[in-house]
Amino acid sequence: MWQNRGSDPDETKDQYMSINGKAYIVGAFEHPTRKAPDKSVAQLHAECAAGAIRDAGLTRDDIDGYFCAGDAPGTGVFNMANYMGLKLRHMDSTDSGGSSYLVHVNHAAQAIAMGRCNAALITLAGRPRSEGSSGTVVRSRGAGVPDEPFELPYGPVTVNMYAMAAMRHMHEFGTTSEQLAWVKVAASHHAQHNPNAVLRDVVTVKDVVDSPMIADPLHRLDCCVVSDGGGALVVARPEVARSLKRPLVRILGAAEAPKHQAGGRIDLSFSGAAWSGPRAFEEAKVKPADIQYASIYDSFTITVVMQIEDLGFCRKGDGGKFVADGNLISGSGKLPFNTDGGGLCNNHPANRGGMTKVIEAVRQLRGEAHPAVQVKNCRLALAHGTGGSLGTRHGSATVIMERE
Secondary structure, eight states: OOOOOSOOOOTTGGGSOOOTTSOEEEEEEEOOOSOOTTSOHHHHHHHHHHHHHHHHTOOGGGOOEEEOOTTSSTTSHHHHHHHHTOOOSEEEOOOBTBTHHHHHHHHHHHHHHTTSOSEEEEEEEEOHHHHTOOTTTOOOOOTTSTTHHHHGGGOOOHHHHHHHHHHHHHHHHOOOHHHHHHHHHHHHHHHTTOTTOSOOSOOOHHHHHHSOEEETTEEGGGBOOOBOEEEEEEEEOHHHHHHSSSOOEEEEEEEEEEEOOGGGOOOTTOOTHHHHHHHHHHHHTOOGGGOSEEEEOOSBHHHHHHHHHHTTSSOTTOHHHHHGGGTTSTTTSSSOBOTTOHHHHTOOBTTOOHHHHHHHHHHHHHTOSOTTTOOTTOOEEEEEEEEEOTTSOEEEEEEEEEEO
C-alpha cells in the first residue's frame, strides 16, 4: 500500500512570497435562501456579491479583482464580471470543486501582495435543490476527467466513494459508526441556533445510526444537506482594511494541494489536508493547538474525521475518538467546529461548501456568530475545504486567519 503521507519536498519554497499579514478579509456574506426557484444562478452570485461589498463598507467601484469557479454560469469569470458591471485589473477562475473558494482567498491574497489588485471579490452560488440535483448521491458524468471512462462501468456515485474511505478508516483504525455520528450531533447542536439552516432539529447518536443506510457504512444523517444559495467574500489590502469600520481579520497562512490516485497506489485513509495543512501552519507561524475555532468541510461525517487528523488536531487514526462525546460542540468541546451547522445541517450551496467555511470563521473572529455558539475571545481560526471525492481525486485548501 502506498504510504507517502507526509509533505512532499519542495526545493523552491524559498522563492515563494509569503502572504502572512499582507491581506485581510473585510467583507463576508451568506445568502439566506436555501431554495430559490425564482432566481437564476447569476442573480444569486450578484446578490451575494452585493451583500459582501456592503458588509465591507465598500462600493462596487472599489472592486478591482474578481474570483469565481465552475459554479458561475457560462464561461465564468468574465461573464459574471460583465453581469455585475465590474471593472477589473485582475481575475481568476480557478476551479478545484468545494475547495475553490479557499484557494481563491489564497490567490487573492497573493495578487494583493504583488500589487495586482486592491480589493478582490470572491463569489459562489448555485441551485441544486431547485434543480433537483444532488452532488451527494449523483455524480457528474462529464467527459472532462481523463480516467472517468474507466470508472463509469462500475457505477460510482459520490456517496459510495466516501463510503469506501469510511470503510477503510474503520478497517485500519477501528473507527465506529457511533464515532462518526458525533460529527452530525455537534453540527445539529449548532444548527438549532441558525434560523436559515435546512435541518434545525438536534439529533442523537442513535438517530444517526438508526437512519437509513445509504452506502455502507454511511447513513442518511452522515450525509450533507442539499441547498440553493451562496456566499461571497471581499479580500483587501491592509491599508484598505484599516480604513474601514470593521473588525480586522488578517490572513496569516494558506496552502493548497491535490490528492489523486497516484497511478493506482491508492491510500484511502488520508486526504490532501495532510499536505495543505502543514504548509498553511508553517506560513502562519502557528500550531494546530493554537487554533480556537475550525471550519471543516463536512460533505459527510467521515470527511471531518479524516481532515481533523490530517490537519494535525490529533494523531492519524484517532479522529473517531477525538470527535466523540461532543468534542466539536462550541462551549464544551476541544475544538468548536462549523458553528453555523455546516454542510451537514445548514447548507451546501452548489454542492460546494468551502465558501461558507470561510464565512463562519470570519464571523467567529469578528465576534458575530450566534451568542450561543460564539467562541469566547476567538482570535485564531482555521478554514479547510475539500473539492472532489476522498475515494478518487480531490483538491484541498487550508486558510488560517487571525483577528488583529
